[in-house]
Amino acid sequence: MLRAAAKGFRADPTVPGRGRPVPPGRSVTGRPGPDLVSRDPAWHVLRRCTYGPTPDSLAEIRTIGVDAWFARQLAPASIDDSACDRIVARFPRLRMDSATLRAGALEQYSWDVMYELGQATIARAAWSRRQVFEIMVDFWSNHLNVTNPFEGAWDTRHLYDRDVIRRHTFGRFADMLKAAARHPSMLGYLDNQSSTSEHPNENYARELMELHTVGVDAGYTEEEVRAAARLLTGLSIDWDTGLYRYDPEIHATGPVSVLGFTHPNGDPDGEAVAMAFLDHLALHPATARHIAVKLCLRFVADEPPPALVARLATVYLRNRSAIVPVLAELFASPEFRGAAGAKVRRPMQDIVATVRALGLGPDVRGTQGLENLYWMVDGTGDAPMGWHPPNGYPDVAVAWASAAGTLARWNAHLSLAANWWPDSLTRPADLRKYLVPVLPRTYGALVDALALRLGGVTMRPAHTAGITRYLDRTPSSRLYADDDALGWRFPYLVALVLDSPYFSFR
Amino acid sequence: MDRCCSEMTRRGFLGRAAAVGAAGALTGLVGDTLATRLAFAAPAYTGDTVVVLSLRGGFDGMSVVVPTGDPGYLQARPSIGIGADRLVGRDPSGFFGLHPALAPLVPFWENGQFAAVHAVGQQDPTRSHFAALEEMERAAPGTSLRTGWIDRMLGVRGSSTVWGGVALGGPLAPQALGGPVPDLALESVDGFALDGEGDGGSIAAALRTMYADAPPLVAAPALGTLAAVGTTTAMKAAGYTPANGATYPDTVLGGALRDVARLIKARVGLQVACVDYGDWDMHEGLGTPEAGQWMHDHLTELAQALAAFATDLGPAGMGGVTLLTLSEFGRRVEQNASNGLDHGHANAMLLLGGGVVGGTVYGSWPGLGEADLDDGSLRGTTDYRTVIGEVLQQRCGMGSLAGVFPGVPAQRLGLVTART
Numbered sequence: 054m055l056r057a058a059a060k061g062f063r064a065d066p067t068v069p070g071r072g073r074p075v076p077p078g079r080s081v082t083g084r085p086g087p088d089l090v091s092r093d094p095a096w097h098v099l100r101r102c103t104y105g106p107t108p109d110s111l112a113e114i115r116t117i118g119v120d121a122w123f124a125r126q127l128a129p130a131s132i133d134d135s136a137c138d139r140i141v142a143r144f145p146r147l148r149m150d151s152a153t154l155r156a157g158a159l160e161q162y163s164w165d166v167m168y169e170l171g172q173a174t175i176a177r178a179a180w181s182r183r184q185v186f187e188i189m190v191d192f193w194s195n196h197l198n199v200t201n202p203f204e205g206a207w208d209t210r211h212l213y214d215r216d217v218i219r220r221h222t223f224g225r226f227a228d229m230l231k232a233a234a235r236h237p238s239m240l241g242y243l244d245n246q247s248s249t250s251e252h253p254n255e256n257y258a259r260e261l262m263e264l265h266t267v268g269v270d271a272g273y274t275e276e277e278v279r280a281a282a283r284l285l286t287g288l289s290i291d292w293d294t295g296l297y298r299y300d301p302e303i304h305a306t307g308p309v310s311v312l313g314f315t316h317p318n319g320d321p322d323g324e325a326v327a328m329a330f331l332d333h334l335a336l337h338p339a340t341a342r343h344i345a346v347k348l349c350l351r352f353v354a355d356e357p358p359p360a361l362v363a364r365l366a367t368v369y370l371r372n373r374s375a376i377v378p379v380l381a382e383l384f385a386s387p388e389f390r391g392a393a394g395a396k397v398r399r400p401m402q403d404i405v406a407t408v409r410a411l412g413l414g415p416d417v418r419g420t421q422g423l424e425n426l427y428w429m430v431d432g433t434g435d436a437p438m439g440w441h442p443p444n445g446y447p448d449v450a451v452a453w454a455s456a457a458g459t460l461a462r463w464n465a466h467l468s469l470a471a472n473w474w475p476d477s478l479t480r481p482a483d484l485r486k487y488l489v490p491v492l493p494r495t496y497g498a499l500v501d502a503l504a505l506r507l508g509g510v511t512m513r514p515a516h517t518a519g520i521t522r523y524l525d526r527t528p529s530s531r532l533y534a535d536d537d538a539l540g541w542r543f544p545y546l547v548a549l550v551l552d553s554p555y556f557s558f559r
Numbered sequence: 560m561d562r563c564c565s566e567m568t569r570r571g572f573l574g575r576a577a578a579v580g581a582a583g584a585l586t587g588l589v590g591d592t593l594a595t596r597l598a599f600a601a602p603a604y605t606g607d608t609v610v611v612l613s614l615r616g617g618f619d620g621m622s623v624v625v626p627t628g629d630p631g632y633l634q635a636r637p638s639i640g641i642g643a644d645r646l647v648g649r650d651p652s653g654f655f656g657l658h659p660a661l662a663p664l665v666p667f668w669e670n671g672q673f674a675a676v677h678a679v680g681q682q683d684p685t686r687s688h689f690a691a692l693e694e695m696e697r698a699a700p701g702t703s704l705r706t707g708w709i710d711r712m713l714g715v716r717g718s719s720t721v722w723g724g725v726a727l728g729g730p731l732a733p734q735a736l737g738g739p740v741p742d743l744a745l746e747s748v749d750g751f752a753l754d755g756e757g758d759g760g761s762i763a764a765a766l767r768t769m770y771a772d773a774p775p776l777v778a779a780p781a782l783g784t785l786a787a788v789g790t791t792t793a794m795k796a797a798g799y800t801p802a803n804g805a806t807y808p809d810t811v812l813g814g815a816l817r818d819v820a821r822l823i824k825a826r827v828g829l830q831v832a833c834v835d836y837g838d839w840d841m842h843e844g845l846g847t848p849e850a851g852q853w854m855h856d857h858l859t860e861l862a863q864a865l866a867a868f869a870t871d872l873g874p875a876g877m878g879g880v881t882l883l884t885l886s887e888f889g890r891r892v893e894q895n896a897s898n899g900l901d902h903g904h905a906n907a908m909l910l911l912g913g914g915v916v917g918g919t920v921y922g923s924w925p926g927l928g929e930a931d932l933d934d935g936s937l938r939g940t941t942d943y944r945t946v947i948g949e950v951l952q953q954r955c956g957m958g959s960l961a962g963v964f965p966g967v968p969a970q971r972l973g974l975v976t977a978r979t
Contacts, residue, residue, distance in 0.1 A: 244842045244897075247842075249896055251896055252897070254895060256901075450776050450777075452731065453731075455745075456721075456743045457730035457731075460745075460752075460784050461730065463753065463784075464753070464754040467754050467755045468754065471755075512769075515772070519768030523762070537759070542759055542760075545760075548762075552762070552769075553769045554769060554770060554773040
């Protein structure tokens with residue numbers, strides 16, 4: 054992929070974010086591309102901060118305005134999400150603790166509940182009304198990655214999702230970090246459970262500093278990694294129950310000094326010191342910057358604007374790692390508002406956006422369709438929480454420029470539009486009428502109507518002509534109600550619009 | 560033996576494709592440009608296909624190419640060290656021996672196609688997986704280059720097709736391929752097909768129109784995908800049976816190497832193939848050299864897949880192939896309390912190919928004495944880039960290495976013969 058080319062398609066911060074949709078074929082910045090996405094703020098915000106625009110979400114944001122919409126999304130308790138909760142309730146084992154699972158609800162070492170977590174995550178992405186919350190759950194799941202499935206977390210990974218990630222997604226990062234450090238999923242994933250005073254295992258300490266907090270460029274030494282590993286010994290599990298337990302017997306005592314944190318560490322019960330160290334890391338300026346950069350990568354551009362990073366880091370520290378004020382600053386920033394078209398959809402975002410755009414719903418009962426949807430996403434290399442190394446999925450376009458991912462997305466569009474597989478999701482009674490309620494007079498107008506409905510802009514004339522040529526017509530050809538384009542070829546037509554560059558951006 | 564498939568030539572490959580009606584589909588899929596190139600343009604590249612097998616996670620080279628002659632080895636690893644009597648494929652000096660799970664590769668060790676280089680390291684040792692991987696794949700320490708070494712190599716060599724640099728076995732390309740040269744990542748050849756193509760019209764033709772003037776950020780992957788899918792469609796139609804009775808393990812690694820062999824035989828212009836085989840981060844339970852143990856079983860799959868690959872290509876095919884392994888770092892000399900090994904530094908590289916001067920271990924052994932170690936790890940005595948550089952110069956017709964590996968030390972180990 055063209056790494057250099059990515060630089061050519063940065064958002065232009067001089068373009069205000071509150072403009073009207075740009076007419077097709079006209080470029081705002083003079084660079085190629087901007088006419089491929091709607092610059093309507095409603096479309097920009099829903100593309101970037103949800104799993105994809107829907108007619109309902111567009112109506113809502115137009116009614117109350119972008120600012121009120123963000124305020125509502127940042128107070129998720131104010132949003133009734135009972136319909137989605139009922140879908141997720143189809144996975145009863147996700148509500149069970151480890152002891153209940155071990156008592157017979159789950160075969161020992163089975164991966165089933167971990168897969169159910171992946172499927173429930175896709176369900177929430179597709180149908181939760183708390184969309185910004187879901188996006189941030191994904192963000193933190195990657196930031197404090199514990200790969201799902203991971204064999205060591207067979208009976209705890211869903212609890213990590215509930216008690217570490219979701220509980221603190223809109224809370225304070227320091228609290229999430231400390232919850233992760235005392236969770237068997239993380240302790241198993243990064244080996245701290247078997248780190249002892251005699252043989253400290255550095256895996257968790259190293260990733261804690263490099264990935265979770267200050268970042269690899271913060272200037273710490275190998276000696277400090279080793280000191281951190283010693284300090285964190287004792288954070289372990291009860292080997293009978295698999296649950297968290299602090300074990301003073303394996304804790305390495307003795308003075309430590311790491312990144313400005315110094316402590317005599319003389320008590321064998323070192324849990325409080327470990328938590329103080331985690332607080333120190335969470336509130337370190339380098340951590341603030343690290344998280345600000347990652348938030349900009351998620352919401353603004355592949356090259357984070359330095360001024361915004363600095364502002365977000367300041368807000369983060371001023372609020373002692375509370376995340377909602379940081380998000381509020383980000384969403385109100387001109388850098389964010391002017392960044393339409395600066396990010397490319399990742400495969401899961403693309404597939405879920407397709408589900409939402411086509412009005413697909415969960416199975417009438419059961420979870421077969423969701424299961425299939427999970428495997429469809431998995432086939433693109435982007436299953437939720439599925440990244441193997443501890444650093445979480447990359448979130449820049451060049452990392453996702455693979456032909457395999459591209460092809461999988463295109464194939465998914467057709468498969469979903471044509472109801473091939475998954476074939477048990479509920480769907481509009483008549484997809485054509487759902488997407489194009491009023492029959493246009495010409496083939497060109499049909500393509501325009503679909504492009505507007507799915508992307509908020511009409512296509513460049515050459516592209517429209519390319520699609521009508523696929524249908525053996527020209528844009529001015531008269532459209533008749535019994536044409537194949539409105540019959541068996543309609544799902545192919547929908548898929549082509551979803552395959553187009555217009556639908557590639559988030 | 561299916562002679563047609565085992566010695567498939569460009570013409571044979573297209574002939575078979577045409578015979579089963581794939582040529583028509585090919586034209587629809589890829590348009591005239593690529594179809595023409597496939598049919599008439601011989602690839603300019605005449606060097607070896609380099610297969611880069613990435614052993615991600617921190618491969619413990621010392622468990623695999625065992626320094627049995629160094630008394631420090633068993634001292635440091637009382638429960639996971641391998642006794643001399645268990646080793647197979649000793650080097651001429653008897654100092655090194657191979658892990659018993661490499662038994663399937665011993666015939667290639669003995670016939671001189673399989674070799675190892677030991678105490679290979681990076682210039683700036685880091686023990687972070689990600690920093691080490693990034694630096695290894697960038698392969699330009701002390702510079703501000705942002706591209707990967709394979710991308711730079713393809714840039715120097717030039718590649719007329721999307722098949723110049725390919726990652727197989729997964730949907731994402733490694734960072735070594737990152738940069739301006741188009742590359743391709745795919746799970747498998749047969750699975751790489753555009754659904755619905757030809758059901759009433761060519762989806763590919765419409766997509767080409769829409770992406771022709773799109774921003775490169777989205778156009779490059781789309782157009783590359785369209786070109787590649789035309790080739791795989793024809794290859795799938797042609798079918799494939801490995802030659803010489805080769806049996807690949809039914810795993811992601813086995814499937815990926817089988818597809819590499821297939822692409823080599825189909826002469827699509829493959830210069831570098833990247834295959835990942837991870838899960839070497841053995842902090843806990845590395846195990847003894849018995850079935851059911853982590854290192855043993857993981858190496859068994861590796862050895863079986865590599866042996867099948869060399870068998871499938873045969874001596875003639877392997878004459879144009881050099882496979883080498885890379886891992887971001889080796890592991891600590893001393894085992895930890897969990898019968899595992901924490902992150903270390905220098906490592907062993909494995910080389911397999913017709914041009915390899917095999918049956919021996921190259922490099923300079925730094926020793927395992929307290930004073931010899933680098934912070935508890937094996938000291939690096941050979942820059943991994945000199946090993947790759949020697950392969951590129953001797954086997955791939957590369958002149959100066961400055962553009963690919965800036966500042967690499969000039970060193971020749973004599974591990975491959977010059978390609979004639």
